[in-house]
Amino acid sequence: MEPxxxxxxxxxxxxxxxxxxxAGDTLTVYYEIKEGNKTRTQFxxxxxxxxxxTGATKTFTIRKMSGDVGVERVFPVxxxxxxxxxxxxxxxxxxxxIYYFRKLRGKKARIKDANTFN
Known part of the structure; x- marks a missing residue:
């Protein structure tokens, strides 16, 4: 069945x-939203x-801070x-x-830039 x-x-x-x-990368995801008969792009x-x-079932979770509230969204690829x-x-x-990232606030929630390392 798998093949x-x-x-x-x-x-x-x-x-x-x-x-x-x-994990740890900062992304901007642009996706289309349909409202009635109009469509618009939101990021x-x-x-x-x-x-x-993997493959067709691959998903990724993105977390952002909206004010003091953390918002997570899962995107299928x-x-x-x-x-x-x-x-x-x-x-x-x-x-x-990096689930531990959910508990961090302020300066502790910063992730080091990969370009500064070898």
Whole structure:
């Protein structure tokens, strides 16, 4: 059954080219929102908490602070409304899933820039 699923995913699901990113990177994700018969583009800028899955089922979670409230959003990579992804900063973290980032506030919530390291 698994080869059949893989065949259908490769054949019928449109693949989009996005830059490589991982946990700790700061991204801006542009996606389309439909309101009635109008569509508009909205963006979500935040830090990648995790990247999960492979192929057509790959998802990534982004967290941003909106005032004092943390907002997280999960984006499937093959979502049709996803227009583009920009990598604003590459972050240096030692884990693939940085759930501890949820508890950090203020200066402790800063992630070091990966370009300053060798």
């Amino acid at each position: 059949l699923i893989k065949y259908v995913q490769e054949k019928y699901i449109a693949k989009k080219e996005f830059p490589k990113f991982g 979500f800028k935040g830090v990648v908490i995790q990247v999960r899955g 093959n979502m049709p409304a996803l227009q583009k992804i920009e990598v604003n900063r590459k972050g240096k973290v030692r884990r693939a899933r």
